[in-house]
Amino acid sequence: MTLTDHSKAVLDGSHSHGASVGGGEFVPESSRAARLTSFDPEAFGVPTGREEEWRFAALKDLKPLFGAAEGDAVAPWSVSDLPAGVTLEEIDRDAFVAGAAREPGDLLGAVAVAHASGIARLSVAPSTVVDEPITVTVKGSGEDVRHAMSVEVGENAEATVIVDRAGTATVGEFVSVVLGQNASLNLVLLQQWDDDAVHGGEVVASLGKDARLRGSVVTLGGKAVRLNSTVTLAGEGSSVDLFGLYFADQGQHFEHQVFVDHAAPNARSRVTYKGALAGASARTVWIGDVLIRKAAEGTDTYELNRNLVLTEGARADSVPNLEIETGEIEGAGHASATGRFDEEQTFYLRSRGISEEMARRLVVRGFFADLVHEIGVPSVEESLLKAIDIELEHVNELESADD
Amino acid sequence: MSTLEIRNLHASVETPEGTKQILKGVDLTIKSGETHAIMGPNGSGKSTLAYSLAGHPKYEITEGSVLLDGEDVLEMSVDERAKAGLFLAMQYPVEVPGVSVSNFLRTAKTAIDGEAPKLRTWVKDVKASMEQLRMDPAFNERGVNEGFSGGEKKRHEILQMELLSPKIAILDETDSGLDVDALRIVSEGVNRVKENTGLGVMLITHYTRILNYITPDFVHVFVDGKIAEEGGPELAERLEAEGYDRFLASA
Ligand SMILES: Nc1ncnc2c1ncn2[C@@H]1O[C@H](COP(=O)(O)OP(=O)(O)OP(=O)(O)O)[C@@H](O)[C@H]1O
Numbered sequence: 001m002t003l004t005d006h007s008k009a010v011l012d013g014s015h016s017h018g019a020s021v022g023g024g025e026f027v028p029e030s031s032r033a034a035r036l037t038s039f040d041p042e043a044f045g046v047p048t049g050r051e052e053e054w055r056f057a058a059l060k061d062l063k064p065l066f067g068a069a070e071g072d073a074v075a076p077w078s079v080s081d082l083p084a085g086v087t088l089e090e091i092d093r094d095a096f097v098a099g100a101a102r103e104p105g106d107l108l109g110a111v112a113v114a115h116a117s118g119i120a121r122l123s124v125a126p127s128t129v130v131d132e133p134i135t136v137t138v139k140g141s142g143e144d145v146r147h148a149m150s151v152e153v154g155e156n157a158e159a160t161v162i163v164d165r166a167g168t169a170t171v172g173e174f175v176s177v178v179l180g181q182n183a184s185l186n187l188v189l190l191q192q193w194d195d196d197a198v199h200g201g202e203v204v205a206s207l208g209k210d211a212r213l214r215g216s217v218v219t220l221g222g223k224a225v226r227l228n229s230t231v232t233l234a235g236e237g238s239s240v241d242l243f244g245l246y247f248a249d250q251g252q253h254f255e256h257q258v259f260v261d262h263a264a265p266n267a268r269s270r271v272t273y274k275g276a277l278a279g280a281s282a283r284t285v286w287i288g289d290v291l292i293r294k295a296a297e298g299t300d301t302y303e304l305n306r307n308l309v310l311t312e313g314a315r316a317d318s319v320p321n322l323e324i325e326t327g328e329i330e331g332a333g334h335a336s337a338t339g340r341f342d343e344e345q346t347f348y349l350r351s352r353g354i355s356e357e358m359a360r361r362l363v364v365r366g367f368f369a370d371l372v373h374e375i376g377v378p379s380v381e382e383s384l385l386k387a388i389d390i391e392l393e394h395v396n397e398l399e400s401a402d403d
Numbered sequence: 404m405s406t407l408e409i410r411n412l413h414a415s416v417e418t419p420e421g422t423k424q425i426l427k428g429v430d431l432t433i434k435s436g437e438t439h440a441i442m443g444p445n446g447s448g449k450s451t452l453a454y455s456l457a458g459h460p461k462y463e464i465t466e467g468s469v470l471l472d473g474e475d476v477l478e479m480s481v482d483e484r485a486k487a488g489l490f491l492a493m494q495y496p497v498e499v500p501g502v503s504v505s506n507f508l509r510t511a512k513t514a515i516d517g518e519a520p521k522l523r524t525w526v527k528d529v530k531a532s533m534e535q536l537r538m539d540p541a542f543n544e545r546g547v548n549e550g551f552s553g554g555e556k557k558r559h560e561i562l563q564m565e566l567l568s569p570k571i572a573i574l575d576e577t578d579s580g581l582d583v584d585a586l587r588i589v590s591e592g593v594n595r596v597k598e599n600t601g602l603g604v605m606l607i608t609h610y611t612r613i614l615n616y617i618t619p620d621f622v623h624v625f626v627d628g629k630i631a632e633e634g635g636p637e638l639a640e641r642l643e644a645e646g647y648d649r650f651l652a653s654a
């Protein structure tokens with residue numbers, strides 16, 4: 001097993017898997033503020049793997065997403081019935097670019113917009129409070145697509161949007177999320193792809209004054225998934241909670257990058273990502289950048305990534321970065337820990353008659369439990385616990401195949 | 404009627420400095436209804452004996468045998484041993500974050516019995532046992548041993564023992580870290596299970612205090628990986644007064 005450790009992450013052998021280390025210093029090669037963003041694919045070179053943002057990526061699998069799609073498939077998605085005050089419309093590229101929360105941060109995002117087969121805008125009118133989740137269902141059947149989407153939540157509006165992806169496809173996407181003053185959005189992105197899907201996505205969000213975003217990313221399926229989330233806390237008093245849950249098994253490469261840009265005073269951010277890995281060549285990458293700009297006095301931020309390595313041969317990279325340009329902050333910390341499956345826990349459970357398989361299931365469910373309950377959509381939470389159990393059954397099959 | 408027979412048990416552990424022999428020929432027979440106190444100096448191997456019987460992967464059995472009602476315990480996996488009727492109350496119970504006590508107890512009971520317990524009686528049993536051990540029902544929703552105080556962990560061990568009703572229980576310093584009241588409550592719990600199920604007990608302890616509540620039938624002095632002397636309850640008094648010097652000198 002290889003564990004790459006760029007922060008003060010700990011690999012703790014035999015005891016509790018997760019003695020967190022807070023406040024470790026990490027000096028990035030260059031400031032996030034200076035990183036290129038553009039809607040023009042030409043502005044970015046083709047990634048070589050040496051770039052900061054590409055160095056852990058599944059470049060070979062993602063390569064098709066650096067250019068236009070082959071064929072003219074449209075994105076295979078459908079949307080649940082829209083409640084009053086919510087509209088969905090096709091918009092053109094110029095309108096999308098003009099209203100986007102941020103420019104793309106890499107070639108993949110820029111290509112997704114430039115070569116989009118369609119661009120949709122989902123708007124929640126000001127002061128509309130939608131209780132039922134709005135569900136976007138993506139069911140791939142081998143399509144190769146680039147597409148873009150915009151989600152706009154007006155002043156004082158509240159909504160929950162779930163994007164549920166399954167089947168197989170090759171997808172490059174760019175999603176812009178704009179929250180008006182005091183708006184609230186719970187955005188849940190589920191990646192439950194088949195084992196051969198390739199998905200590169202970038203989600204950029206901008207929050208107005210006192211706006212609140214809860215964003216959950218769940219990646220359980222796909223051959224290669226790279227999902228980057230960038231949140232600009234542009235309005236004073238805005239707040240974001242980002243949760244991520246991933247489970248990679250043999251042959252899967254899941255990468256999640258998070259960038260929280262504190263640009264306004266008294267904003268708050270929490271980032272919590274947890275992953276499990278099983279099977280040789282299972283690979284996960286988490287990069288969490290937080291930038292506290294000079295104007296962002298009174299910032300309160302904390303980011304955490306924990307990985308649980310269930311079998312030999314899997315590799316988890318975890319890179320938290322914190323850049324602080326003002327001394328006047330409330331609090332800023334990060335923690336990163338990657339641990340093996342804890343033998344003492346398994347022994348304890350088994351000494352009470354619980355089988356090894358069940359013990360593993362309990363421990364992994366326990367590892368994810370608090371996170372699952374943060375998603376805030378009961379139907380999703382329930383189906384997620386089942387999906388995690390199914391992942392674990394794969395692990396047990398792997399193990400018995402080894403015997 | 405059950406019998407646990409330990410014969411000439413040798414066990415070692417791998418350390419960075421090489422293999423370390425810890426158990427050096429343990430002989431001990433425990434029958435249903437009997438209580439055997441094991442007393443001995445720190446580091447003499449008492450916990451190693453307890454872990455070896457439960458099947459902890461860290462300890463390698465290099466010689467000897469362990470039979471439970473004639474069945475070879477050493478051939479069994481950790482969970483098979485529990486299902487066969489062995490229970491280990493650990494000196495340092497392990498925290499399993501995120502797994503609720505109620506889920507854990509129900510899963511263990513189901514595994515031991517081979518079928519899910521009847522919901523209504525089960526809930527009643529858990530409630531009654533927790534009440535008797537003075538455990539707040541709120542513990543049901545907490546993670547297994549997660550953030551429990553030392554004494555709460557020990558009560559939780561006895562709670563499990565009562566609910567899983569093993570044939571033979573090994574209590575590794577269950578009395579350490581308990582306040583006066585908790586010691587009485589936990590001891591009463593052990594006595595209750597003994598009375599109700601005819602449990603056989605191996606009671607590892609440093610103090611005679613618990614032996615005032617749980618009367619041992621035998622006291623064994625454990626020194627340097629094996630039993631150095633056996634006697635009745637009076638031996639415990641003598642050890643408390645004299646210490647282990649006379650055994651160490653001759654060892
Ligand atoms: N995994 C291990 N690695 C190295 N040494 C070990 C290991 N486990 C036990 N030992 C050593 O074996 C010896 C016996 O330990 P054990 O815990 O069984 O003692 P004990 O009699 O229970 O002591 P105490 O009364 O302090 O609980 C000690 O010297 C201990 O350090």
Ligand SMILES: [Mg+2]
Pocket residue numbers: 449450451494575576
């Ligand atoms: Mg001990």
